[in-house]
Amino acid sequence: MKKFFLFSIGQKYLMGVTGLGLAFFVLAHMLGNLLIFAGDKAYNLYMHQMVNMKASVIVQTGLLTAFLLHIILALILGVKNYFSRSEKYARQASGWKATAWYQKTLIAQGAVILVFVILHLITFKFGAHYEVVYEGKTVRNLFQLVIEVFQKPVMVIWYLIALLILFVHLFHGLSSSFQSLGLSHPRFDSWIKKLSLGYAVFVTVGYISLPIYVFFFV
Amino acid sequence: MVLKLKIWRQEQGQKDGRFESYVLEELSSDMSFLEMLDQLNENLVKKKKVPVAFDHDCREGICGSCSLVINGNPHGPHTGSAVCQLHLRSFKDREEVWVEPFRAKAFPVIQDLIVDRSSLDRIIQSGGYISVNTGSAPEAHSIPVEKGKAEEAFSNAACIGCGACVAVCKNASASLFVSAKLSHLNLLPQGQAEKKSRALRMVGQMEKEGFGACTNTGACSRACPKEISLRSIARMNREYLKAYLSSD
Numbered sequence: 001m002k003k004f005f006l007f008s009i010g011q012k013y014l015m016g017v018t019g020l021g022l023a024f025f026v027l028a029h030m031l032g033n034l035l036i037f038a039g040d041k042a043y044n045l046y047m048h049q050m051v052n053m054k055a056s057v058i059v060q061t062g063l064l065t066a067f068l069l070h071i072i073l074a075l076i077l078g079v080k081n082y083f084s085r086s087e088k089y090a091r092q093a094s095g096w097k098a099t100a101w102y103q104k105t106l107i108a109q110g111a112v113i114l115v116f117v118i119l120h121l122i123t124f125k126f127g128a129h130y131e132v133v134y135e136g137k138t139v140r141n142l143f144q145l146v147i148e149v150f151q152k153p154v155m156v157i158w159y160l161i162a163l164l165i166l167f168v169h170l171f172h173g174l175s176s177s178f179q180s181l182g183l184s185h186p187r188f189d190s191w192i193k194k195l196s197l198g199y200a201v202f203v204t205v206g207y208i209s210l211p212i213y214v215f216f217f218v
Numbered sequence: 219m220v221l222k223l224k225i226w227r228q229e230q231g232q233k234d235g236r237f238e239s240y241v242l243e244e245l246s247s248d249m250s251f252l253e254m255l256d257q258l259n260e261n262l263v264k265k266k267k268v269p270v271a272f273d274h275d276c277r278e279g280i281c282g283s284c285s286l287v288i289n290g291n292p293h294g295p296h297t298g299s300a301v302c303q304l305h306l307r308s309f310k311d312r313e314e315v316w317v318e319p320f321r322a323k324a325f326p327v328i329q330d331l332i333v334d335r336s337s338l339d340r341i342i343q344s345g346g347y348i349s350v351n352t353g354s355a356p357e358a359h360s361i362p363v364e365k366g367k368a369e370e371a372f373s374n375a376a377c378i379g380c381g382a383c384v385a386v387c388k389n390a391s392a393s394l395f396v397s398a399k400l401s402h403l404n405l406l407p408q409g410q411a412e413k414k415s416r417a418l419r420m421v422g423q424m425e426k427e428g429f430g431a432c433t434n435t436g437a438c439s440r441a442c443p444k445e446i447s448l449r450s451i452a453r454m455n456r457e458y459l460k461a462y463l464s465s466d
């Protein structure tokens with residue numbers, strides 16, 4: 001019985017686990033980014049610490065693995081799901097029996113997020129390399145880069161669009177992960193739904209605050 | 219009242235079909251939807267035309283034979299009921315009504331609105347049973363069942379196996395059906411002996427039949443005439459993992 005991950009339930013377990021891992025990164029990354037409000041020194045020193053910590057390679061490898069697995073499994077399941085209905089319906093279910101638009105478009109949302117992450121890495125991680133010296137220590141001036149990037153209206157708008165798409169993805173994704181992992185109980189189900197919504201709102205508002213703050217107030 | 223029907227017609231043995239339009243007049247709003255189809259068929263037979271084939275048996279929501287998708291909704295617009303329990307008063311006069319079969323790769327169309335749901339039967343054959351010696355029925359009270367478990371098993375046992383969950387699911391997944399059948403037996407003391415092999419076999423068979431995966435949209439539960447909970451699917455996932463980890 002070496003078939004666990006060949007079955008869709010096994011694949012959904014993996015999607016759930018990688019999804020939760022990515023959701024944790026997205027939260028941590030957002031909280032770190034909020035340091036922008038604490039000024040350039042706090043932001044730059046924190047980012048410096050993150051990139052140069054010992055576990056950095058492990059974290060980055062884990063992140064990349066989770067991201068790739070999540071995408072590959074989504075494609076495998078997506079193809080299977082597409083072909084499980086050969087003839088399409090002439091009319092779509094409506095009202096209570098309908099499937100929400102944000103649940104029908106998960107793959108498309110994922111594609112936008114993938115493009116976003118690639119462009120995001122090009123803009124920031126592999127973007128202009130400014131330096132700044134604090135008490136004799138030279139670190140990368142990412143603060144300046146963030147300010148520069150979000151001075152451009154196109155970037156602000158693109159980030160708003162991408163983050164709203166990330167919002168719906170996270171909102172469905174978090175509660176769905178719990179369900180795929182078999183975590184459901186009459187006592188906790190409504191809390192899982194609330195947690196997912198709360199998490200998605202918190203993360204999205206947190207991220208959006210950066211471009212908005214930089215564009216209008218810096 | 220008058221209804222303008224668009225009905226899927228597909229001849230036996232044919233790969234494809236088409237929608238045919240029929241207008242029915244002088245209908246009573248107290249008629250059931252299936253009685254309306256009976257009347258249509260009488261008209262067709264009188265005109266020496268082939269009547270519309272559709273599945274039905276009990277006509278009271280317990281057998282799970284009826285399987286129509288009406289204006290995109292399996293079992294029609296209402297929740298918690300099968301299409302045999304639908305009446306024409308739920309439609310507007312002169313409304314256009316689209317009637318399609320349940321659509322899924324695992325449910326090939328036999329004729330018109332009748333689909334072959336034996337894929338669900340094969341899942342039951344793979345593990346949806348308990349093995350007991352035949353003989354006179356044992357005294358019911360000799361096996362104590364915890365109240366909560368009895369209730370939960372009972373609400374899963376309510377599944378009539380109609381396949382509306384598959385029909386409504388954007389992935390044509392049978393997760394709700396399989397999880398209801400699995401929950402029903404795995405929750406009860408009588409189901410314990412075959413608990414693990416049941417989870418492995420039923421999930422394995424579901425996979426083989428070509429149903430899609432679960433995206434946790436919940437449309438299945440909302441379309442289910444017996445309103446079976448999504449919680450059953452979480453239980454199936456759990457039971458499958460447990461059985462997998464402890465199997466040799």
Ligand code: HEM
Pocket residue numbers: 026029033047051060113117120121124125142146159166207208210211
């Ligand atoms: C306003 C929103 C955001 C800002 C200002 C921001 C800023 C940054 C910066 C400055 C870096 C470079 C860190 C470094 O290499 O030293 C970075 C890296 C990264 N960001 Fe963002 N970020 C935002 C939103 C997001 C979102 C929504 C995601 C994911 C969906 C994301 C995913 C990543 C990833 C994967 C990295 C690379 C991490 C690593 O190399 O370990 N970011 N971000």
Ligand code: FES
Pocket residue numbers: 273274275276277278279280281282283284300301302303378
């Ligand atoms: S005909 Fe039996 S459930 Fe509808």
